[in-house]
Amino acid sequence: MEALDKIDRLILRSLQADGRATYDQISEQVSLSPSAVLRRVKRLEDTGVIDRYVALVKPEAVGLGLTAYLNVRLEKHTES
Incomplete structure (x- = not known):
């Protein structure tokens, strides 16, 4: 993969902000035609x-209020 240019980074930023953005919407943001944006997105996918x-x-x-991750480490273990 060749290095990403400024336009590629702008396209990625746009898709990260709104993954459902149309090529028309992205093209307005990056000053390219929708077909050029489509080609670039396809290349980034490929x-x-x-x-x-x-x-x-x-x-x-969806009813999930809190997620907690716990890590417990025992220093000594006895049978009692």
Whole structure:
């Protein structure tokens, strides 16, 4: 993969802000034609720069209020 240029970085920033943005919307932001944006996005996908598209879910909206990760380490262990 060749280095990302300024336009590629702008396209990625736009997609990270709104993964459902249309090529028309992105093209207005980066001053390219929609077809040029499509070609660049396709290249970014094909080369693995764009790995996948996902939906970010608010935990509270699906009944998950708190997630806690605990790490417990025992210094000594006895049988009693």
